[in-house]
Amino acid sequence: MGENGPAGSIRDLLRGLPVFDTELPGFDVDAAPSDPVALFAEWLTSAVEAGVREPHAMSLATADAGGQPSSRVLICKDLGADGTWYFATSAGSRKGRELAATPYAALAFYWPEQGRQIRVRGTAFAADAQRSAADFLARSPGARADALTGRQSQVLDKPSDLEAALRAAHAQIEADPEAVAPGWTLYGVRAEEVEFWQADHDRRHIRLRYTREDAAWARHRLWP
Template sequence: MGDNGPARSIRDLLRSLAVFDTELPEFDVDAAPSDPVALFVEWLTSAVKAGVREPHAMSLATADAAGRPSSRVLICKDLEADGTWFFATSAGSRKGRELARNPYAALCFHWPEQGRQVRVRGVVVPAGAERSAADFLARSPGARADALTGRQSQVLDDPSDLDDALRTAHAEIEADPGVVAPGWTLYGVRADDVEFWQADRDRRHTRLRYTRQESGWARHRLWP
């Protein structure tokens, strides 16, 4: 089909899509708090009030021992004042295995309705058995049953195998409501740096990066 084929159609479609086609909030860097956690709470609260869908969803990027990255979207479970963001997964999952070999990760929150991103990068540390168990037991029965199957990311040859495994897991939960999936882990990303990105229609994007120092946080405005 040459230049009139599907590739061109997709390219034209992508270029035709609007970007930042909404009213965007302002970001006064000079008025920003001295630490990134306070600013994150401000932005998250604003996103919730603005009706942003699933504002607690974030991408998590990890890398294997060879440095090959992988990413996925999951839910932020908690945030502590020292600059640690939390998520949970099975230690036997792909991300769990990669973190065991390379305990660093990057997070990204994207709130397109407001033209905002928050990027977090740092070392990842398990939160411990007690907090991990509490996180697991706070999940819905369906989410707990899914985790109890213990086969995330493995090849599924027959969908009926999944149905059977879920029935078994639900029965296990009914028999023992306090059961916790082996290897379920709450992980904390202790940020080395956090960047706040505010879009601008004229591409004069505002970027503010916080970098952890021994005495606190250093702040730097970045070029767009």
């Protein structure tokens, strides 16, 4: 495309968008907790109190056996004191299959209202069946019905097929409120590295990285 074609228009649109055009909170690295779990809890609480929309939404990046990556946004379900972030999905989904082939994952939270990012990287594992079932049963009826169709990421030829499958799933829930979708799995990502990133209007962004060292965490401030 030429300079004035769609590509140029998109480029101009992107370059014209404001960045960090809000009041940004401070980040005193020297006063940060000794472990990333405590700092995440502080930042999450601050985000909720500041009215950040869906602060529990995070991107999940996985890779298949050939190293080809994919990412998507989903909900963080829990955070363990040992530095394990949790989410849930079907083991038969694309992300479930990729985690089985390559049990490593990266997570990212982004809260634009505060100019904050949190990046997590570590080893992924499946929780036991009891915890996975408990997670499933805590979902809304609609979310459970969707999972019970068992066809996530498959090709949908006709919308009517989806409607029929959902009707059958809702009927199954009514008949058996304790029904759990086969393959529903709670996954954990045991962090080996966690980075907290605070934007600065002068682009002197503040970055603090925690790296797991046995039972403790090492902390390093990074260049912007």
